[in-house]
Amino acid sequence: MSLSESCYLPPLSPEYYPLYLAGVLGLGIAAQWLAWRLHLPSILLLLAFGFAAQLAGDPDDIIGKDLLFPIVSLSVAVILFEGGMSLKFSELREAGGVVLRLVTVGAAICWGLAGLAAYFIMGFPIELAALIGAILVVTGPTVIAPLLNYIRPARKVGSIAKWEGIVIDPIGAVLAVLVYEAVVATGLNEAFAVALLAILKTLVVGLVLGAFSAATLILLLRRFLIPDFLHNASILAAILVVFAVSNAIQPESGLLTVTVLGILLANQKRITVRHIFEFKENLRVLLISCLFVVLAARTSPAEIAKVGWQGLLFLLLLIVIVRPASVLLSTIGSGLNWRQKTFLCFMAPRGIVAAAVSSVFAFEIVEEYVHRGADPTTIAQAELLAPLALLVIVGTVTFYGLTAAPIARMLGLASPNPQGLLIAGADRWVRELGKVIHDAGFQVLLVDTNYRNISAAKMAGLPAHCASILSDYVTEEINIGGIGRLLALTANDEVNALACQEFIHLFGRKEVYQLAAWDSGSGRRASVSDHLRGRVLFSEGVDFYVVARRFAAGAQIKKTSLTAEFTYADFLKRYGDSALVMFIIDEGKKLEVRTAESTATPKPGQSLISLVDPVKPAPEETQSEDVAPEDETETESQSPSSS
Template identity: 50%
Template sequence: MPLLLAAQAPMSALAYLTLILALGVVAQWIAWRFKLPSILLLLAFGFGLGQLTGVRIDDFLAGGSGHGSPLLSAVGLFVAIILFEGGLTLKFSELRESGLPILRLCTLAVALSCALTTTFMIYGLGYDIRLAALTGAILTVTGPTVIAPLLRHVNPTRKMASIFKWEGIVVDPIGAILGVLVFIIALSSRADTASSQVLLAIGKMILVGGFGGYALGKIVELLLRRHLIPDFLQPVFLLAVVAVAFTLSNLVEKEAGLLTVTVLGVVLANQRSVSVRHILEFKENLRTLIISSLFLVLSGRISLPELHDALGKGGALLAFLIVVGRPLSVFGSLAGSKQTTFKERAFLAFLAPRGIVAAAVASIFALEFEVAANNGRFGELGPVIASQSREITALIFLVIIGTVAIYGLAAAPLARALGLASKNPTGILFAGADAWARLVAKALHDDGHRVMLLDTNYSNIAASKLLGLDAQRANILSEFAEEELDFNGLGSLVAGTPNDEVNSIAAQRFSHHFDRAHVWQLAPSDRSAHHRTATSSEIRVQNCFTGAPDHRKLQQMAHQGALVKKSNLTEKFTFEDFEKTYAGTSAMVLFITDSSRGLRPAPAEIEKLPPGSTLYVLVPENAETVELKPETSAARDQ
C-alpha cells in the first residue's frame, strides 16, 4: 500500500532529474556492453519515461515551453558547449586527405539538401513555401550529438571519421544560420527589403561568429600561454567563456552564437603554443552527460498523440531524406571528386542522422512562425501557417527518431560490408619494433590479425617491413601518431619500448582511444625498486604477458632463438594441462584469442581460460616440455 501511494504521488523535480541521470548512464552502459547505438537507447528510454510516468521537464519549468523558455535556453547553451567541444577536435591536418570532400559537403551538399527537402515539402506534403524552406534549412544539419556516438559505435576508417566529424560540426551553425535567413525572408513584405536584411544578417554572422570567434580564441590562447588562468580553473573558465560568447553573439544576431563557439573551438584546437588536451578531456566527459540528458528530456516531451498525428507526413519525409535527399546531395556534391571512392560516397550517402540542433532550431522557429501567423503577418494564410507550424516540431522529432534508428542499426553493417570498418577491432598496435616485437607481430600477422608497429629507429622499421609488417617510423608520443595514422581494426596498445617512461606516457595518452581496459605496457625495470626511486604506479597501466616480463627479458629470449607457438585449449586439453606442458620452462603466454572476445594481450596472471581459447606462447629454443596424453584431463576429472 505505501508503495502504491508513493507511485501515485507526484514526482518531484529532484526525482525526475535523478531518473534522467540514472537512465542516461544505464542506456550508455547497455549500448557499450551490447555494441548498440547509444542514441537509439536514449531516445527509447526518454520516450518510455515520459509515457510511463506522464511527467515532462516542462512540468517543473515556471517559464513553460514557449519562446524564451528556460528549456529552450538551456538546450541552446548545451548545444553550444557540444559544438565547442567538437571544434576542439577539428585539426587542419585532417584536411590534407579529405579537405575538398569536406568543403563540398558543407557547401554544395547543404544547398542541394535544402533545395530537395524544400521541394518535397511543398509538392509532396503540401506545406507553405516558407515553412517548407525552413524545414529544408533545418534538416541540412547532422551534428556531433548524434554523429559522435554513432562513429564510436561504427568505428570507421580515420578518413571517414574525419569527414563525418567535420561535416557534422561545421554544418550545424550553417543550418541554424539558414533558418535565420529563411525567417527573415518569410517575414519581409518586399523583395528589396528582404535582400538588404539578409545581407545585413550575413554580415553580422560573419563579423560576430567568424571574426569574433577567431579573436576570442586568440585572447584565450594568450591568457593560457602566459599562465594567467591556473590549471585547475581552465576547464571551468572556458565553459564560462563559451556561455558568454554564445549569449552575447545571439544578442547581436540570432543564432550567431553557434558559429562563434565553433570557430572558437577550431582556433584553440589548431594553435601550437599551449596544450588544451586536459580541457578536451573535461569537455568529452561533459558532452556524454549533456547528450544523455538532452535526448532523454526532449524525447520525453513528445506524446503518442503528437507522434501519431505526424506519422504519415513524418514517415514520408523520413523516407525521402534517406532514399532520395541525402544520396542525391552527397553524390551530386562529390561528383568527380578524386579524394573519395565510390564506396566512401555510398557510406557518406547513408549516414546523416539528425540531432539536438534540428530539434532546438525547429522548436524556436516553429514558435516564431506561429506567433507571426497569429499576429496577422501572413494575411489570409495565417491560420494555415499557424496550423502547419504546430506540426513542424513533431515532424522534425519523428525524423530525428527515424534517422537515428535506421542509421544507427544499419550504418555499422554497411561500413563493414564496404570495407570501411572492422566488425570487432582486435588488432594490436605495438609501440616499439625491437626484435621481440617483430617476432610476435609476425606470428599474429601470419594468422590474419592486423598489427602495426611504431618506432623511431630506421633499422627496426626496415626489418619489420622486410617481414611484411605494417610499420611506421614515428614516435608513439607524436601528434602524427595520434592524429594521422589510421587505427581502424586496432583494438589494443602494447607499449613495449625500452624506455619505461615512454611506455607509461604512451599508455596514458592512448587510454582515451582504446579505453584503459585495452591499453597495456611491459613491466617496468624498476618495479622491484624502493618506492623512493620507483616510478609511481598511478601513471602506469596494466602489465601484459604472463609473468610480467620486462623489455630486457623479451629481447634476450628473442635473440636466443625463442619461437612463438600456438596452443589450442579444448575440453580434453585444458589450461591446467597447458601449464603442465610448459612447467619448468620460461615460456610465457603473450596473447589470447577466442570467438567471443577476439585477440587480446594476456594479463600478467591468468587464473583460468575456457575451452576454445587459442594461446600465443613465447617458447625458448630447445625448451623441454612435459608430454601429456590426450586423456590426461578426462582421467583427472574421473
C-alpha cells in the first residue's frame, strides 16, 4: 500500500456522502471559531482540520475532479467579487502608486526569480519554469483577506496589501494562461502573436463585460426592477454567469471580469450596496472555510514528497529571496518607509487560485507533451507542477500565517487587540471623559458636527474631527488604526443607535456601545427599538442628560488606582453609591468598558475611570490618581450634539 493510500480509510459509501459534505462545512466553521477564540490566523487551523479530514476520504473520490474544479472556480469568483467590493478608490490616493508598482514591476520580478529558481533548483525546462513562476505570482483574497482581518494592520499598508492581493489574482492567472499558450505554440513568432492576442482579449472581455454587468445591475436596482428579497440572489447569479461567460470567451478572464464588477459596484453612488456586501462577506467566510478544508484534504504527504528536498529549497527561496526582492525593488522611490516594506515582504501566501490553475495546467501540459512525444523525463517534470504548487501553498500559508502578525506588531503597524475608542459626540463632559482616557495612555478620536465642541476638544489636546459619525468620511478618510471600539455619546438616541449599526461591520457587535435611551420606555413610545441599539454603557438609566446634569452640578471624572490599602470598598465608602464606574484599566493595561451587564467587582491593581460627586479628600487616600476637573471657565455647548 502506498503512502498516499494509507492516509485514507476505505472509500465511503454513497449514502455517507451527505455526511462527509456536512462534515467539511462543520470542520471549516469550527476552525474559524477556534481560531477566533485562540487569536490565531484562521487559515492555519483550516489547513490543520483539512489534513485531519483526509482520514474520512479523498474529496476527489467523493466530489470528483470533474466537478470539484468548477466548484472551486465559481467559489473563487464569488470571493474575488467580494474582495473587489472591499476596494475603495479613495484608498488609491495614498496607496495607488505602490499598488501599481507591486502588480507590474513586482509581479515581473517575482515571475522571473521564481522561474529561475525552478529552472536551477527543480531542473525544469525553461518553459515549465516560466509556467510555474507565472502561477506562483498569484496570492489572492482567499488567503490575504483572512490574514488582514486577523492582523488589522495600519490603514496605508493594509490598503496596499489588500489591493495587491486582489488585483494580482486575475493578473497572475492571465499571465499563467499566456505562458501556457506560448508553451504549446510552435515557434517564437507564433508564441508572441498568441500571447499578445490573449492579453488583448482578456482586457477587452474583462473590462467590457465587467463594466456592462455593473451598469446593468445598477440600472435594474436603481429602477427597483429587482425586488429586495431577490437582491442577493440576483447578484450572486450575475457573478457566476458573467464569470462563466467570460471564461468561455477567453480562458481565465473571468477573474478580471468579476473583480471589475465588484470594484465598480462598490465605488458608485447611485444605489446602496451595503446589504449586498454584507451578504457576500458572510458567503466568503463560508466558502473559504470549505475550500481550504477540501484543499488540505486532497493534499496527501506522498504527493508533496514527490518534489523532494529541492521543493523545500525552492519554497525557502520564494520566502527569503523572491518576495523581499520583488517588494524592495518595485517600491524604490515609492515613499514607503522600511517598516512598511518589511511588512509587505511578509505578506505573500498562495491560495486556492494557485492550486486550481496549477492542477489544470499540469494535466493539460502533460497531455501536450505526450502528444508531442516528449521524453519521459520531461513528462515526469511536468507532473511535478501541481505537487510543487501544493507545497508552496501549504508552506507559505503556514509561514506567513505564523509570522505576519508578530512582525506587524513588532514594527508598530498593527495591534492584535486595539484599545482605542472612536467617540461620537464632543460635549463638555464627553471631552473631559476623553481627556482622562487619553491621559491614561489610550487612543481616542472624537467626532462631532458641532464646530465649537471640536475646537474645544483640539484645544484640550484631543484628536477630533468635525463630521457626522454617520458619514462615509469617517470610515473612508479618517485613519482609525489602533481603534477597536465605538462609544456613541451624543444627546440624540437615534443617532447613537444608527452609529452603532454603522460600525457593527467594522468593530463587531461586542465593541459598539451607546448611552441608555433618555425615555427608557418600550412599545410605541420607545425612541429606538432594542434590536437597533448597541450595548448599553455604564448602567441602565444613565443617559446623556443624567451625566450632563451631574457634571454641571460639580461631579468630576477621575482616574483612581485601587491597591491593597485602598480597595473598591474604600472607593465606595469615600464617594458613595452615586459613584459611576465607567471604565476599568486592568493590570495588563487593557481598557474594559463598563456596561449595564457588567457585574465583576474591581480588584486591587486595577484603575477606575468614574464619575464621582465632589467630596473633601481624606489625608490617607492621597494614593489615588484623581484627575483634576475640567477648567471651569470653559462653557458647555447650549445645543445638544447630534453626531
